[in-house]
Amino acid sequence: MQQTLHQIPYGSRSAIKRKIEEIDSFESLPLMDEVQRAIKDALPDLDYRRPTPAQAVAIPAMLGLSQTKRRTKGNKPEKDGLESFLLAAETGSGKTLAYLLPVIDAIKREEAIEKEELIAQEQQEAEAREKEKSNDIFSASAPKLNKATDPARPRAVILVPSAELVAQVGAVAKALSHEVKFRAAPVSAKNSATVIRNRIFNENGVDVLISTPPLLASIAATSPNILARVTHLIIDEADSLMDRSFKPFTTEILERATPSLKKLLMCSATIPKYLDKYLAAQFPDMQRLVTPNLHAIPRRVQLGVIDVNKDPYRGNKQLACADTIWQIGRASSDYDPSEGREAMSVKRILVFVNEREETDEVAKYLAKKGIDAIAFHRDTDPSRQAKLLASFTGTGKTSEASDASPAPNTADASNKRHLANTKVIVTTDLGSRGIDTVEVRHVILYDVPHTTIDFIHRLGRTGRMGRRGRGIVLVGPGDRADIVKEVRDAMFRGEALI
Ligand SMILES: Nc1ncnc2c1ncn2[C@@H]1O[C@H](COP(=O)(O)OP(=O)(O)OP(=O)(O)O)[C@@H](O)[C@H]1O
Numbered sequence: 429m430q431q432t433l434h435q436i437p438y439g440s441r442s443a444i445k446r447k448i449e450e451i452d453s454f455e456s457l458p459l460m461d462e463v464q465r466a467i468k469d470a471l472p473d474l475d476y477r478r479p480t481p482a483q484a485v486a487i488p489a490m491l492g493l494s495q496t497k498r499r500t501k502g503n504k505p506e507k508d509g510l511e512s513f514l515l516a517a518e519t520g521s522g523k524t525l526a527y528l529l530p531v532i533d534a535i536k537r538e539e540a541i542e543k544e545e546l547i548a549q550e551q552q553e554a555e556a557r558e559k560e561k562s563n564d565i566f567s568a569s570a571p572k573l574n575k576a577t578d579p580a581r582p583r584a585v586i587l588v589p590s591a592e593l594v595a596q597v598g599a600v601a602k603a604l605s606h607e608v609k610f611r612a613a614p615v616s617a618k619n620s621a622t623v624i625r626n627r628i629f630n631e632n633g634v635d636v637l638i639s640t641p642p643l644l645a646s647i648a649a650t651s652p653n654i655l656a657r658v659t660h661l662i663i664d665e666a667d668s669l670m671d672r673s674f675k676p677f678t679t680e681i682l683e684r685a686t687p688s689l690k691k692l693l694m695c696s697a698t699i700p701k702y703l704d705k706y707l708a709a710q711f712p713d714m715q716r717l718v719t720p721n722l723h724a725i726p727r728r729v730q731l732g733v734i735d736v737n738k739d740p741y742r743g744n745k746q747l748a749c750a751d752t753i754w755q756i757g758r759a760s761s762d763y764d765p766s767e768g769r770e771a772m773s774v775k776r777i778l779v780f781v782n783e784r785e786e787t788d789e790v791a792k793y794l795a796k797k798g799i800d801a802i803a804f805h806r807d808t809d810p811s812r813q814a815k816l817l818a819s820f821t822g823t824g825k826t827s828e829a830s831d832a833s834p835a836p837n838t839a840d841a842s843n844k845r846h847l848a849n850t851k852v853i854v855t856t857d858l859g860s861r862g863i864d865t866v867e868v869r870h871v872i873l874y875d876v877p878h879t880t881i882d883f884i885h886r887l888g889r890t891g892r893m894g895r896r897g898r899g900i901v902l903v904g905p906g907d908r909a910d911i912v913k914e915v916r917d918a919m920f921r922g923e924a925l926i
Pocket residue numbers: 470471474476477478479480482483517518519520521522523524525696697861862863864866888892893
């Protein structure tokens with residue numbers, strides 16, 4: 429297969445491994461006490477509270493504890509006082525907390541410093557007024573801007589590629605804000621203009637703004653001041669946000685925020701060659717924080733291949749897909765040692781297609797075959813979309829019983845055969861970038877992905893955070909069976925994909 433990913437030498441992977449092993453608890457990180465306490469709110473129901481490799485490399489670096497600067501000769505130096513980082517870590521490795529914790533820590537520290545400065549300034553002014561009073565009883569001082577509650581000028585901006593991710597990252601920020609007091613404003617095109625205005629121009633100020641690049645770029649075009657105080661800019665899913673479609677918006681925001689920027693962090697589960705080239709040219713001093721397993725699909729995720737060209741499918745992919753789902757749905761729930769309990773009784777399966785038009789087509793066919801299947805794309809009704817995703821990401825807290833009842837308009841009512849306790853979402857890349865689908869054990873690759881980057885993101889929706897997962901790829905007429913074999917072999921050897 430044509431190389432699409434930047435290669436990381438095995439020597440540097442081992443060196444990072446050693447560093448990661450040194451950080452065995454969150455307490456060993458110099459985060460403020462309130463941030464330490466907040467971690468427990470952001471990671472509920474988990475006995476295992478050790479930082480993940482992504483967190484072990486990113487948090488100390490963002491806190492200024494490790495300096496591993498690389499410098500590419502001949503390139504222009506970065507802006508003075510700006511520190512830039514690339515966090516490249518495998519899918520589902522906790523990158524969200526890896527950037528949120530140090531960002532919030534920095535915000536609280538900045539706030540404390542500004543408060544002290546404000547008190548000192550007020551004291552000085554009071555003294556000056558006293559002096560003036562004795563000299564000139566008519567003078568009045570101009571009102572001062574209260575830096576601590578400055579509306580519509582966030583200190584941190586987090587950019588993500590979709591409205592779903594805005595909501596997901598917003599929910600983690602909200603969980604943290606129960607303990608550490610800060611204001612997060614998640615805004616996306618799914619919110620009404622009034623909601624966006626109220627969240628951003630909140631009179632109590634906003635600390636962290638979470639949005640997509642196109643929306644924020646359009647807001648910044650009319651309200652340029654919105655980016656005037658940003659000290660921390662996070663570009664999550666940087667492989668998407670730096671690709672052709674998003675790049676103009678992302679770089680526009682980056683340029684507007686640069687004068688006040690202190691820390692820039694790009695996060696990604698892959699380093700495609702175009703990203704590597706761009707970063708080497710624009711950010712020669714960027715610290716690259718790469719986890720040892722980058723570009724490798726974890727061994728706990730297995731990949732099965734179904735040759736659709738053979739009997740009984742004879743080239744009929746839809747039939748092969750329905751049949752595979754029936755087999756998964758009927759198999760008894762197996763024991764998952766990583767969770768120490770029976771796997772969920774309701775099975776959730778993600779089916780990935782390459783083209784948006786196929787989502788409806790495939791979902792309809794599956795529904796005809798008695799399967800609760802729904803197409804998920806940009807035009808899906810937002811409230812329906814939110815409900816659907818909630819049950820796949822585990823944020824819905826729906827009981828297994830209510831979950832088991834068929835959703836309206838899914839499994840075809842006229843069909844007597846109905847596959848119980850199984851839910852299917854048919855989607856494109858929209859569902860593969862960053863969505864934390866912890867409840868998903870099975871991913872079906874209906875189409876062979878175009879690149880290894882897509883393989884990594886799609887298979888990355890299962891086997892998250894130490895859980896087991898299974899990918900099944902349907903190889904039909906015209907599909908590149910050789911590419912599938914390459915990926916499968918690399919996965920078997922535990923090697924990074926190329
Ligand atoms: N230290 C930790 N211990 C256990 N679970 C954690 C830890 N940190 C994060 N998690 C959980 O891991 C899951 C995945 O986290 P997150 O969505 O941040 O991954 P990601 O690296 O951004 O994935 P992707 O590359 O797919 O976007 C979340 O459910 C999160 O609550």
